[in-house]
Amino acid sequence: MRFETIAIHAGERPDAAFGAVSVPIYQTSTFAFEDVGKTRGYDYSRTANPTRKVLEDTIARLEGGKAGFAFATGMAAETTVMHLLKAGDHVICGDDVYGGTYRLFQNVMQDFGLEFTFLRMDNRQAIEEAIKPNSRMLWLETPSNPLLNITDLEMAVDIAKKHNLLTVIDNTFATPYFLRPIEYGIDIVVHSTTKYLNGHCDVVGGAVVTTTDELTERVQFLLNAMGTCASPFDCWLVLRGIETLPVRMKQHEQNAIAVANYLRGHSKVKRVFYPGLLSHPGHEIARRQMKGFGGVVSFELNGGTEAVTNFLRRIKVFFLAESLGGVVSLAEHPATMTHASMPKEHREKVGITDDLIRLSVGLENIDDLIEDLGQALKRP
Numbered sequence: 001m002r003f004e005t006i007a008i009h010a011g012e013r014p015d016a017a018f019g020a021v022s023v024p025i026y027q028t029s030t031f032a033f034e035d036v037g038k039t040r041g042y043d044y045s046r047t048a049n050p051t052r053k054v055l056e057d058t059i060a061r062l063e064g065g066k067a068g069f070a071f072a073t074g075m076a077a078e079t080t081v082m083h084l085l086k087a088g089d090h091v092i093c094g095d096d097v098y099g100g101t102y103r104l105f106q107n108v109m110q111d112f113g114l115e116f117t118f119l120r121m122d123n124r125q126a127i128e129e130a131i132k133p134n135s136r137m138l139w140l141e142t143p144s145n146p147l148l149n150i151t152d153l154e155m156a157v158d159i160a161k162k163h164n165l166l167t168v169i170d171n172t173f174a175t176p177y178f179l180r181p182i183e184y185g186i187d188i189v190v191h192s193t194t195k196y197l198n199g200h201c202d203v204v205g206g207a208v209v210t211t212t213d214e215l216t217e218r219v220q221f222l223l224n225a226m227g228t229c230a231s232p233f234d235c236w237l238v239l240r241g242i243e244t245l246p247v248r249m250k251q252h253e254q255n256a257i258a259v260a261n262y263l264r265g266h267s268k269v270k271r272v273f274y275p276g277l278l279s280h281p282g283h284e285i286a287r288r289q290m291k292g293f294g295g296v297v298s299f300e301l302n303g304g305t306e307a308v309t310n311f312l313r314r315i316k317v318f319f320l321a322e323s324l325g326g327v328v329s330l331a332e333h334p335a336t337m338t339h340a341s342m343p344k345e346h347r348e349k350v351g352i353t354d355d356l357i358r359l360s361v362g363l364e365n366i367d368d369l370i371e372d373l374g375q376a377l378k379r380p
């Protein structure tokens, strides 16, 4: 089956009980045993649940992995993956990852004895120089949030294999429709399903896809032991979203390209970050390793804080809100919103300036989106 068909058919569909074509929401905490010591395949919903299983199988197939796991949030997925490590282990991580990921590593996992080095992922020598005897994991996010930096996965996996590092990629921005990291040799894929996989801003969720029996067994153990799993209803919402992922991603990208080109030519705009633009430093790599450039566009405004505040107050079709990947267009200010948990010095070092605005370009009519940006940028 091809991607579009997998998105609609993967997992046990129709449902085995009555042939329901919409996956039933098994809203139950526990399952009656058939006999002493004999279940019907499920015993308790923290361990496994039939609705969650269809979602997990679907995401695993879309990513081309061995097994999938659905979590309460993207951060729950990430936290669970970090428990594959133990105190004393060292992690090399991209320096402009999602602010919540940075906070989890720096302000939580570090207290449990993990060590982190954050650096740009575009320089082979710098990455290799950061590797220490206790390095165990390479954590990547490409395109990164919010700067849309691109990591060359062939290079990253080559380094990791040479030094025996586990590779983890946050594939939230690209989704498996545009990027299939496992084909490049990545070991673990994580997602905030809150974003494009769900696509409608009506759920928070996360996912992990594994590539070996050993990782599968360990993630299943951790999910159950830590209780980080997703609820049946939330799984159903994500499943419903995934059915339209291919058509949504195509339109998100088409609208994002139009927005990026519009902003690029605007006198009030200092700089546009979008991997689809020829001027983007990662454009060639993105073109080679991705099927599309995605739906997020970031840009810097001329005119400092006042210009940024005015713009964010004036937008109407774009809502001023955190998150991304939904059908509705959203605009946000990373420095005070999604990346406020990163210290200012770190933000400045990596290039997340106070003038930066991130747009999640939705599926509204493109003329309405451009007109909205135009009126918000026009007034003094």
Ligand SMILES: Cc1ncc(COP(=O)(O)O)c(C=O)c1O
Pocket: 073, 074, 075, 076, 098, 100, 101, 141, 145, 170, 172, 173, 191, 192, 193, 194, 204, 205, 206, 323
């Ligand atoms: C790239 C990326 N990864 C992970 C997360 C965390 O996901 P969640 O908000 O579902 O916990 C986010 C949230 O914005 C994100 O943008």
